[in-house]
Every structure is written in C-alpha cells, then in structure tokens.
Amino acid sequence: MEPPGSPDPDKDDLPLWANTNHMLVKHYVLDLTVHLHSRLINGSIVLFLEPQPEADEAERRQDGATFQKADTTKETWLEFGAKEEDKEKICDSVDVQSSHLWETTSSSDFTLVLDCCDLDVSKVEEVDITSIPGIMDLLPESASVRSDILSGNPQSAFMENLLSMPSSQWQTKHRIFSLCSRAPCAENGGSMPFRRDLWSLQVRKRRVTSAQQFPRVIRIHYQTKACGRSLRWTKDQDNRLCVYTAGSPINNRALFPCQEPPVAMSTWQAAVRAPSECVVLMSGEEQAVPTKDGDTHFLVWNYYVTMPMPASTFTLAVGHWHRVPTETFPASETEVGKILDCRNMAKPRPERGESSESRLVSRLGKSSHKTVKDFPLQTGSGEENTHSSSAFCHSSLEDEELSVTDYSAMLNDGTSCSHSDYPCRFTELTAWSQRVIPHRVFSPVCLLQKAQMSVLKLLPRCLAAAHAVLGVHPFPRLDVLIVPAGFSSLGMASPHIVFLSQSVLDTGSPASGGGSLSLCGSRICHEIAHSWFGLVIGARDWTEEWISEGFATCLEDTIWAQAQQLSSQERSEQFDLKALLRWRRLSDEMQNSKEELQILRPNMEKTGQVSESGSSTVKHALNPEKTFMQVHYLKGYFLLRFLASEVGEEEFINFLRMFVRKYHGHLILSQDFLQMFLTTFSHMNRKSLTLCDIYSDWLDRPGIPEWLRERSAVWPQTRLVEEVKEEVIKWILFSRTHHGKGRKRKRLKPKTNFKELTAEQLVLLLELLLEEPQQSVASMHALHKIYNLHGQDAEVRHRWCELVVKHAFTQGYADVERFLVHNQAMGVYLYGELMLQEDPDQQALARRCLSAVEEEMDPSARRVVEEMIL
Numbered sequence: 026m027e028p029p030g031s032p033d034p035d036k037d038d039l040p041l042w043a044n045t046n047h048m049l050v051k052h053y054v055l056d057l058t059v060h061l062h063s064r065l066i067n068g069s070i071v072l073f074l075e076p077q078p079e080a081d082e083a084e085r086r087q088d089g090a091t092f093q094k095a096d097t098t099k100e101t102w103l104e105f106g107a108k109e110e111d112k113e114k115i116c117d118s119v120d121v122q123s124s125h126l127w128e129t130t131s132s133s134d135f136t137l138v139l140d141c142c143d144l145d146v147s148k149v150e151e152v153d154i155t156s157i158p159g160i161m162d163l164l165p166e167s168a169s170v171r172s173d174i175l176s177g178n179p180q181s182a183f184m185e186n187l188l189s190m191p192s193s194q195w196q197t198k199h200r201i202f203s204l205c206s207r208a209p210c211a212e213n214g215g216s217m218p219f220r221r222d223l224w225s226l227q228v229r230k231r232r233v234t235s236a237q238q239f240p241r242v243i244r245i246h247y248q249t250k251a252c253g254r255s256l257r258w259t260k261d262q263d264n265r266l267c268v269y270t271a272g273s274p275i276n277n278r279a280l281f282p283c284q285e286p287p288v289a290m291s292t293w294q295a296a297v298r299a300p301s302e303c304v305v306l307m308s309g310e311e312q313a314v315p316t317k318d319g320d321t322h323f324l325v326w327n328y329y330v331t332m333p334m335p336a337s338t339f340t341l342a343v344g345h346w347h348r349v350p351t352e353t354f355p356a357s358e359t360e361v362g363k364i365l366d367c368r369n370m371a372k373p374r375p376e377r378g379e380s381s382e383s384r385l386v387s388r389l390g391k392s393s394h395k396t397v398k399d400f401p402l403q404t405g406s407g408e409e410n411t412h413s414s415s416a417f418c419h420s421s422l423e424d425e426e427l428s429v430t431d432y433s434a435m436l437n438d439g440t441s442c443s444h445s446d447y448p449c450r451f452t453e454l455t456a457w458s459q460r461v462i463p464h465r466v467f468s469p470v471c472l473l474q475k476a477q478m479s480v481l482k483l484l485p486r487c488l489a490a491a492h493a494v495l496g497v498h499p500f501p502r503l504d505v506l507i508v509p510a511g512f513s514s515l516g517m518a519s520p521h522i523v524f525l526s527q528s529v530l531d532t533g534s535p536a537s538g539g540g541s542l543s544l545c546g547s548r549i550c551h552e553i554a555h556s557w558f559g560l561v562i563g564a565r566d567w568t569e570e571w572i573s574e575g576f577a578t579c580l581e582d583t584i585w586a587q588a589q590q591l592s593s594q595e596r597s598e599q600f601d602l603k604a605l606l607r608w609r610r611l612s613d614e615m616q617n618s619k620e621e622l623q624i625l626r627p628n629m630e631k632t633g634q635v636s637e638s639g640s641s642t643v644k645h646a647l648n649p650e651k652t653f654m655q656v657h658y659l660k661g662y663f664l665l666r667f668l669a670s671e672v673g674e675e676e677f678i679n680f681l682r683m684f685v686r687k688y689h690g691h692l693i694l695s696q697d698f699l700q701m702f703l704t705t706f707s708h709m710n711r712k713s714l715t716l717c718d719i720y721s722d723w724l725d726r727p728g729i730p731e732w733l734r735e736r737s738a739v740w741p742q743t744r745l746v747e748e749v750k751e752e753v754i755k756w757i758l759f760s761r762t763h764h765g766k767g768r769k770r771k772r773l774k775p776k777t778n779f780k781e782l783t784a785e786q787l788v789l790l791l792e793l794l795l796e797e798p799q800q801s802v803a804s805m806h807a808l809h810k811i812y813n814l815h816g817q818d819a820e821v822r823h824r825w826c827e828l829v830v831k832h833a834f835t836q837g838y839a840d841v842e843r844f845l846v847h848n849q850a851m852g853v854y855l856y857g858e859l860m861l862q863e864d865p866d867q868q869a870l871a872r873r874c875l876s877a878v879e880e881e882m883d884p885s886a887r888r889v890v891e892e893m894i895l
C-alpha cells in the first residue's frame with residue numbers, strides 16, 4: 026500500500042489520506058449557506074472526534090513526517106493527478122495553503138489528516154465544549170466522568186460519555202451535538218495550525234503529540250470553489266440555477282473536509298441556508314420544514330441522520346424544483362375518510378409533511394383488507410396483529426394485490442443487530458409492516474406532468490415490491506429528484522434521496538402505451554435496491570463496486586417483476602431477455618476496453634487493506650473512461666445470476682434476505698457474501714465450487730467466465746427472443762422488397778403483419794437490425810411508423826438513432842439531434858458513431874449538438890465527447 030504523500034504513479038487512482046486508524050470522526054454538524062449566483066457555499070463544519078486506541082507513537086510520527094515534506098507532493102500531483110488543460114479547472118487548489126502557525130509545529134506533533142480538495146479554509150478552531158453553561162447536566166450521570174473531570178480531562182470524559190449514549194436517547198444526543206457545535210472556541214479565538222494541499226487538510230495542535238491529547242471537537246470555517254468537483258452548479262430544465270452533489274469520483278471532499286474512507290462511518294446534522302424560493306433536499310431522516318433566517322431572504326433547512334454512514338453518501342440538492350402533485354388522481358369524500366383512518370393506523374407518530382400520495386396509496390390498498398383476514402400476520406413478540414392493517418394501508422397501486430410476504434420468520438429469528446448502536450428499523454415492528462415508505466417526487470416545472478405520469482405513478486408500487494422481495498426498508502422516507510439534463514447517469518441512490526435522469530421519464534406520447542414505463546420502472550427499482558446493497562450494506566473497499574452495482578442490477582429485475590405482478594413463467598422469460606441484452610452489452614464492452622478495467626477485484630487478496638494510518642488509494646477511481654463502463658454492473662450481475670441458477674431463484678432471494686439481516690449496518694468485502702453463500706448452501710461443495718473458483722473465474726480476472734460463455738448460448742433460444750428473431754426476418758425481407766424505392770414508397774402501408782413488441786424486445790430488434798448491412802429507406806420509414814419509435818423509451822430511441830446514423834437516414838437526423846440534447850448520459854457513444862462515419866453532415870450534427878449542450882454537460886462526459894470530436 027502506498028504511504029500517504031507519495032502519489033500513486035497511476036494518475037487514475039484516488040487517494041484516501043485520512044488517518045482513520047488514529048482518529049475517527051463520529052459526527053458532523055454542518056452550517057452552510059448556498060449562494061447560487063456566485064456559485065459557492067460557505068459556512069462551517071464541526072467535527073466530533075474519537076481517538077483510536079491502536080494508534081501508537083511510531084505511526085503518529087509517520088503521519089507528521091509525511092506531511093512535513095508534503096510540498097513536494099503538490100508538483101507531483103499536478104503532473105500525475107491532472108491533465109494540462111485541467112489546471113485551470115482545478116483553479117488554485119494546487120497551491121498549498123497553510124496557516125502562519127503551521128511552521129511553529131513539528132513533525133512529532135500529531136496530525137489530523139482529512140480528505141479535502143478545492144476548498145478555501147479560513148480557520149480551524151478548537152471548540153471549548155466545557156464552556157457551555159449546564160452542558161454537563163444534560164449527560165447521564167457517570168462516575169468515570171466525575172473522576173475524569175477531577176483529573177483534568179473534562180473534554181475527553183464528556184465526549185466519551187456523549188458518544189456512548191444509547192440510541193434510545195438520540196434526540197438528547199443530537200441536542201448536545203448541536204449545542205456543542207455553537208460553543209466558543211478555546212484559546213482566545215486563535216486558529217489551530219493547518220495546512221491544505223491538493224487532496225488533504227492537515228490540522229495540528231502545538232506540542233500535542235498523540236491522538237488521545239488532540240482536541241475532541243474542532244470547527245473548520247471554509248468556503249467551496251466554483252470549480253470544486255463535488256458540486257455541480259448548473260441550470261435546470263426551466264433554465265433556473267441549481268446545485269447538487271453529482272456523485273463525483275472525488276465524492277464530497279470539495280463540499281466539506283471529511284474522512285472519506287468508508288470505514289469512517291458517522292452521523293450528521295446540517296443547517297442549510299438557501300434563497301427562499303429554493304427547495305433544499307438532503308440525506309436526512311425527516312422531511313425538513315424550512316424556517317425563516319432572520320430578516321434575510323434565506324430559509325434554513327435542518328436535516329439529520331442517526332444511522333452512521335460513510336461521508337461519501339451525504340447528498341445535497343438546492344434548486345427551484347417543485348413537488349410533483351398528485352392532483353390528477355381523484356378521490357371521493359368517503360374515500361378520503363378511509364384514507365385518514367388508515368393513515369392514523371399506519372403511523373405510530375404523526376409525521377410532518379406526510380405525503381398525500383402515501384395517503385393515496387393507502388386508499389388504493391383498501392381492497393387488500395380482506396387479505397389480512399386470510400393471512401393473519403404473526404409478530405415475533407406475540408403482539409396482536411394491529412400493525413397488519415397498516416401493512417396493507419400502504420399497499421400496491423390500483424386494485425391488484427401484491428402477494429403477501431411472510432416476514433414473521435425474520436422477526437422470530439431474532440432482531441438483534443450486530444452493528445454499532447443506532448435506532449435501527451430492522452428492530453421496529455412498525456417498520457417491518459411498512460410496505461411503502463413516505464415518498465415525494467421533485468422536478469422542474471416543465472417536467473412535472475411527465476414525472477407524475479411515470480415516476481410518481483410507479484414509485485409506491487416499486488417500493489412495495491422491494492419490501493416484498495427484501496423486507497424492511499432500511500430508510501424511513503424517500504425523495505426522488507429529476508436532475509438537470511447534464512446528469513451523467515440514469516440514476517443515483519443516496520440515503521433518503523434518489524436522483525433520476527429525465528431520460529427515464531415517460532415520453533408523454535399517448536401512443537406509447539405502457540411499454541415506455543419499463544425503463545422508468547426498472548431504473549426506480551434499481552435505485553431502491555441500493556438502499557439495501559450499496560447503502561445499508563456498503564462496500565468496505567471502493568474497488569469492489571460490483572457489490573453495490575451487481576446486486577442492484579440483479580435485484581432491479583426481481584423487484585420490477587414483482588411490481589408488474591408477473592407469473593413465474595413471464596418472469597423467467599423477461600429475465601432471459603434482459604440477460605441476453607446485458608450479455609450483448611458486456612461482450613461488446615469486453616472487446617473495447619482495457620483488460621485492467623474488466624477486473625471486479627483489482628486489488629485481489631489485498632482488497633480491503635489500508636496503510637498503518639488507515640490511508641489507501643482507490644484504483645482507477647478517477648479514470649474518466651470508467652464512468653461510462655458497465656462492466657462492474659454486468660459482470661457482477663451475471664455472477665449473481667450464476668449463483669441463483671445453482672441454488673434456485675427463490676432460495677437465492679431468501680438467502681439475500683438472510684444476508685441483509687446479518688450484514689445491515691456493516692461494510693463488506695466480496696468474501697463476506699461469498700463465504701456466507703457457500704456455507705449456507707454447503708451442498709455446493711459437492712459440485713466443488715469454492716471461494717477460490719469464484720475469485721478466479723469471476724472477480725480477479727479480465728474476460729468472460731466459462732459459465733457465462735456456455736449460458737449465453739441458451740438465451741437466444743428463449744421465447745421472447747425467438748419472437749424478435751421472427752420479426753427481424755420479416756424486416757429483412759421487407760427491406761429487400763422495398764429496396765431502392767425511396768421516399769415515393771414511404772406512405773405505402775406495409776403488407777407484412779408485424780407483431781407488437783415490448784420495449785425490451787424492440788431494443789433487441791433494433792440491435793439485430795443494426796447488424797444487417799442494408800436497410801432500405803422505405804423500411805426505415807416503416808420501422809419508425811409501425812413501432813411509434815419517437816414515443817418509445819430512451820433505450821429504444823438510442824438504438825433507433827444508431828440505425829439512423831449507420832444508414833445515413835437523413836430524415837431521422839432530427840431524432841438524433843433531439844436525443845443528444847435530451848439524453849446526455851446515454852448519448853456519449855452516439856457522438857463517436859457520428860464521427861466515425863466520416864460523413865460531413867453527421868459530423869456537423871455532432872458538433873452542433875455538443876455546442877448546444879456543452880455548458881450544462883457533465884464535465885467527464887464532455888471531455889470524452891470533445892476528444893472524439895476535436
């Protein structure tokens with residue numbers, strides 16, 4: 026493992042330098058003000074620290090020594106970490122900034138190292154928590170505190186007591202955190218010595234040589250820079266200013282100084298001030314109700330979490346978005362009465378801002394009440410099943426009934442948790458019975474209707490389906506935001522908030538039928554699945570991205586099938602079709618990517634290892650190519666399909682639920698999952714499947730595993746695929762018979778009887794037609810018309826655009842242009858195809874589109890496209 030201070034020669038690797046083995050941040054209190062016009066956020070962050078017992082003297086000295094010579098690392102990072110043309114974008118962050126007192130410290134002093142980038146730090150203060158009148162009385166009495174106070178270390182004693190308060194008292198705990206965060210600073214308001222370079226912020230206290238003696242609470246005053254890569258300052262689809270954390274490869278270190286290694290799990294509270302016409306959405310357990318900020322035109326939004334999470338999962342979005350209304354769904358008065366009854370039962374305590382759609386869901390779930398009688402739910406504690414009514418209050422949309430999941434066994438098997446103490450939903454009966462958590466959807470005004478027709482319509486159904494598949498929702502609520510057009514992917518999940526791209530929205534075309542909802546539905550299911558895999562169970566080593574993406578891709582199919590109420594045959598047919606589409610994508614990507622990027626566990630047996638101080642580097646994390654690769658999603662997904670095929674679909678899902686119960690609240694490595702799988706299905710050993718086999722076939726090697734190669738021969742023979750192949754033949758014949766007849770024949774109604782296809786089938790059809798060398802103009806017209814292609818989802822339209830480009834079908838160029846402007850996350854390769862053809866019209870089109878969207882485009886997408894075009 027590279028020691029901190031000596032950059033990895035591979036410029037694509039992300040350094041995580043925080044010395045988490047010596048000190049851990051347990052809680053953050055943020056106090057921030059968002060200035061949309063000047064594109065900056067300023068304020069302060071208070072860190073509550075806990076020294077780690079393992080830190081010994083030698084290691085501490087190593088931290089200090091490394092950063093004493095850190096000036097040399099700056100130039101090296103400039104060379105390795107950034108391209109020449111990026112120097113401006115990184116603004117002056119390559120400059121080392123340090124307080125004038127830094128020189129008075131020495132390498133034998135303890136150094137707190139935080140991950141930090143593109144931030145202007147003005148001051149670091151030691152907070153004097155003991156100066157708050159009466160603060161000691163807020164803590165529970167403890168003999169050790171008294172003795173420590175007498176022995177002269179009241180700060181440590183206070184903090185130990187505060188941090189060890191049981192989760193049942195989290196409200197008091199948060200109140201104390203909040204009071205402490207506003208306490209005056211020690212030592213007459215002077216700044217602690219600090220130093221900042223490209224990737225980190227280092228803080229010392231003169232003559233304090235150990236983590237144990239280091240201040241327990243520090244406050245950092247800072248402001249962000251417009252060029253900071255954690256935040257995207259942009260405009261929404263209504264052309265109004267907004268900012269959001271865009272899931273940058275550098276995570277949140279350009280938003281606040283923090284400990285980025287996932288092992289540094291912490292809770293947080295934040296007060297975010299924003300212009301009063303804005304909405305502030307954030308990872309927080311409750312929907313915030315903004316309050317006025319004195320006489321200013323700003324409102325303050327307060328959020329908090331009680332479940333410790335890695336700082337990288339903190340998510341913020343500030344903009345002029347509106348909540349998507351439910352108005353078009355009518356409810357008669359008597360039904361409203363039922364809704365309210367139902368709602369009262371559903372909620373153990375009144376919830377502020379309770380969403381009207383969850384009431385609506387309650388209403389629509391009424392038909393299920395008879396089901397309750399048929400399936401009385403058992404509870405682990407033997408309580409009356411009063412909660413079961415609430416289970417069905419939050420039932421599926423429409424009159425269909427989702428199958429009842431019997432989760433009583435899970436409760437009976439014990440609800441004790443092995444994670445650190447926090448208020449955990451896995452131990453709450455009311456949480457287990459809540460099939461649909463409170464949820465809201467936000468979007469720019471111009472997309473409200475589309476968001477309502479697709480996202481808001483599907484969300485409760487997908488949430489209920491996820492509950493049926495995986496059990497209790499790990500988080501108590503969910504906001505979904507339709508992010509600006511320049512967002513670099515189709516979706517991103519964080520605690521309590523999901524970002525969705527406008528590309529998944531229904532096209533709004535009446536002729537598209539329900540078919541165009543499948544992209545939206547599966548994407549919602551994918552992001553919801555991340556609550557379990559990626560969030561409440563996280564990867565301990567970020568190089569093992571497959572743990573979140575492979576699982577979410579696999580579960581998206583299961584949850585979406587559940588949401589659609591498919592029969593088991595329909596389900597397996599849909600799985601096969603999706604497997605084939607993903608197999609085609611994977612094998613294509615394997616042929617066009619570097620081998621090193623095809624490995625799911627690039628650190629192999631060193632996975633999860635860190636240096637003495639806790640620092641590490643994340644391999645390939647900053648490689649822009651990787652952003653557009655799906656290998657981790659797809660290969661990980663196929664590994665899980667392989668395991669499911671070995672033990673059976675249902676057993677596999679049952680196993681996942683068991684796994685979630687054991688590992689929620691933990692960070693894991695691949696081996697934790699695989700080992701538990703092999704132990705649970707020990708009969709697998711007879712088939713001689715071992716951990717080593719799985720590593721070598723699937724995780725540690727580039728290329729395609731043997732099972733997948735064999736299995737992929739089966740998918741083309743399945744029913745839905747056969748149907749598509751029949752249609753492909755019809756189209757080939759049609760193209761031949763209408764060859765060269767051009768525009769004159771375009772209105773001629775084709776005599777061929779084409780079969781109706783689902784959206785996924787259409788994707789495959791167009792992909793197979795793309796393999797054909799010829800496609801007559803007449804057949805292009807007919808394709809577009811018969812399948813109403815402009816009303817189909819973005820995946821279908823993407824394949825159509827490829828076909829248009831390949832055959833230089835000029836009448837379709839407007840479709841391509843529209844696609845590139847409105848589906849920026851998906852269009853990157855289409856630019857490449859436009860340039861490859863060496864057709865001046867197509868190249869002009871590519872340049873025109875780029876110049877239309879370059880302002881709002883995701884920076885790494887833009888860089889990739891610019892490289893193709895220029």
Ligand SMILES: [Zn+2]
Binds near residue numbers: 450451452689
């Ligand atoms: Zn738990």
